[in-house]
Amino acid sequence: MERYYQKEIETASAEQIREWQNERFLKTLAHVWKNNTYYRKKMIDRGVIPEDIHSVDDLWKLPYLTKDDLREAYPYGLMSAPLSDCVRIQSTSGTTGKRVVAFYTKEDIDLWEDCCARAIVAAGGTKEDVVQVCYGYGLFTGGNGLHGGSHKVGCLTLPMSSGNTERQLQFMVDLESTILCCTPSYAAYLAESIYEKGIRNDIKLKAGIFGAEAWTEEMRRDIESRLGIKAYDIYGLTELSGPGVAFECCEQSGMHINEDHFIVETIDPDTGKVLPEGEKGELVFTSITKRAFPLLRYRTKDIAVLKREKCSCGRTFVKMSKPMGRSDDMLIIKGVNVFPSQIETVLLNQGLTSNYQIIVDRVGTTDSIEINVEMTPELFSDTINTIEIRERQITDAMKSMLGIFAKVSIVEPKSIIRSEGKAVRVIDKRKLYG
Amino acid sequence: MSVRQLSVFAENKQGSLYETTAILSEAGINIRAFSVADTNEYGVIRMIVDDPRTAAYSLSSEGKIVSVTDVVGVQISDSQGGLSKLLGIVSQAGINVEYLYAFVSSIPNTANVVLRVSDNETTEKILRESGYSLLTDEIARTQI
Missing domain, CATH: 3.40.50.12780 (ANL, N-terminal domain)
Structure with a gap:
């Protein structure tokens, strides 16, 4: 009953x-x-x-x-x-x-x-x-x-x-x-x-x-x-x-x-x-x-x-x-609400461009978020160590903004696909809504 | 006195190195020394070229991220222990080497070493005092 x-x-x-x-x-x-x-x-x-x-x-x-x-x-x-x-x-x-x-x-x-x-x-x-x-x-x-x-x-x-x-x-x-x-x-x-x-x-x-x-x-x-x-x-x-x-x-x-x-x-x-x-x-x-x-x-x-x-x-x-x-455009990643605009804020605060792409995936049962950012002259250096320190600063700033870890990957300038002049900001591979 | 080195950002993907060399070739640049440092996701191409200014301009107008850095270039003897002797002196002086690459020279029995250190002036002074000849942009352009 x-x-x-x-x-x-x-x-x-x-x-x-x-x-x-x-x-x-x-x-x-x-x-x-x-x-x-x-x-x-x-x-x-x-x-x-x-x-x-x-x-x-x-x-x-x-x-x-x-x-x-x-x-x-x-x-x-x-x-x-x-x-x-x-x-x-x-x-x-x-x-x-x-x-x-x-x-x-x-x-x-x-x-x-x-x-x-x-x-x-x-x-x-x-x-x-x-x-x-x-x-x-x-x-x-x-x-x-x-x-x-x-x-x-x-x-x-x-x-x-x-x-x-x-x-x-x-x-x-x-x-x-x-x-x-x-x-x-x-x-x-x-x-x-x-x-x-x-x-x-x-x-x-x-x-x-x-x-x-x-x-x-x-x-x-x-x-x-x-x-x-x-x-x-x-x-x-x-x-x-x-x-x-x-x-x-x-x-x-x-x-x-x-x-x-x-x-x-x-x-x-x-x-x-x-x-x-x-x-x-x-x-x-x-x-x-x-x-x-x-x-x-x-x-x-x-x-x-x-x-x-x-x-x-x-x-x-x-x-x-x-x-x-x-x-x-809100994403829910590992139960946490994430807005692309938050990510953009971090990137701009860190002196990067707003050319970015968010790739959300679920590997096994765990959500992952990766942020591709285009390399800029400010971020670049001839020493890998310097680039890595800057990358870490971005990752840390992202973590404190979003509350979850997001992998930040730096890609070549102009390599993020733009459709009709506008970048495709989010690729969600999880197919959550069937 | 130091040599200008070009660094170019390259994602780890097929064709990435070629893109850079093709741009330089098109611009009539001769690459005198070339080395690549790589991580899991990307690499940094480091080069000594005969015309750094034109090279940097051509690459950046093709959308590449380029930086020009002063590095220390030094001629050493192309014989057993040549590099070791140089590094011994650098190490003795308490200088930390960020990275280096070496290549043989067109001058007989001579090799060139490019050193990235935090303090170029001190390093060059020490090397000169130890009897080394330093590379300059001019030498890099014509003789190495």
Whole structure:
């Protein structure tokens, strides 16, 4: 029999969900209007005031928020609760320029953890389970989110954070972990290591909750068969709280969006026009229960399809497909968000040209990023040692900007292929979206 | 007193050296000495040519990355122990050699050594005091 973390909510009727959404949306709008000058100004610029909004049906009247707004309003501009009520920040990967910070009150964290707890229970988690969390802890939302959710379910929680595969495997075997939470590529990497070590029969995993990056159905089947588990997808964004905005159930055919906390829309990314539910488009979320950092109509840049139909798991929340692509140029590499513009900034800061090419690949199960840069007179020297020192400076600057290692290769001037006068900036060989 | 050396960036790919020599040949440049230092991904071609200025101009107008560096050129005896003797003197003086390459000369029983050091002046002074003849651009152009 299907189990739920919050049965009455997760299986609520469409009317009930609608009622919650209307009430919470209007309350959030009033809260934002009163406390957030940044969004209030956006509304005024658009000629809309709270009196124009009577229900969720009027949502379309409100202006969109984008990542650019979050950067412009950085750090406190979109905070809607007094600092004294906020207890936590989380942040996206990236740089000073690109960093996005989100704030939480105690209650915000509580509700976020509820969302993660729903995902864990949907993946079969109970208080008898041992949950190994190998998402990064710290500013990244992955670790803290699933950790909190796991506590709520009452599971024994292993706050492993990312990396140190030896130790991960040792704990996995010794403590008999049953649920694994990490990025799908790390799960695949762990599976490989388990086979190499010949400890497949010593592990007790039954399920995995994998998110923070795109993965295909093929990858799911591969991980499932190698680890002998069920692999579940989870979706979220730091801007909206973190993982747990949507999660998969036993059907494994799309992720239920926690509609008691978020209103979802799909829009045409080019025109901004709202699309009928069921059409492929960019997902836009409105958070309706948050106090510190409620975002109204936040454009995710993720392209997906919504499906509202009876689900065999009994949950009534709408389902979103796996993201099928991005409407911007953001790359997700090893679970980290990377924008080509960040790379360009480093190159220009280092006195290089903006002629570069990013090659992303997945070797085995590990993402790799290589940046080809054209040699310049400033970088060149007759001694290899000098060139290598400069190369290292670029690599270090790249690492501190992106948060991950990127191999920098120097190529001949004018050797980077240009199409119609414009360089092809990114070659992604991973084919993540099938 | 020193000799001007041309360095050219070359990616490790087929035809890369030829591209450089073809440009120089086209420009009527005679290459007097040629050496390549390579890493996994790229190489640096180092050359002494008869006309460094024209050579550098031709290469860079073909999109090559070129640098011109002053290096120390010295004539040594083309006999057993010749190079070793020179390096002994350099080492004694506490001079660190970044790289060097050597080639025989058209002058009988003579070889030439190109040295890349951090301090050309001191090195040249020491070598002169030890009785060595140093190469100049003029000598490189005509006699080596």
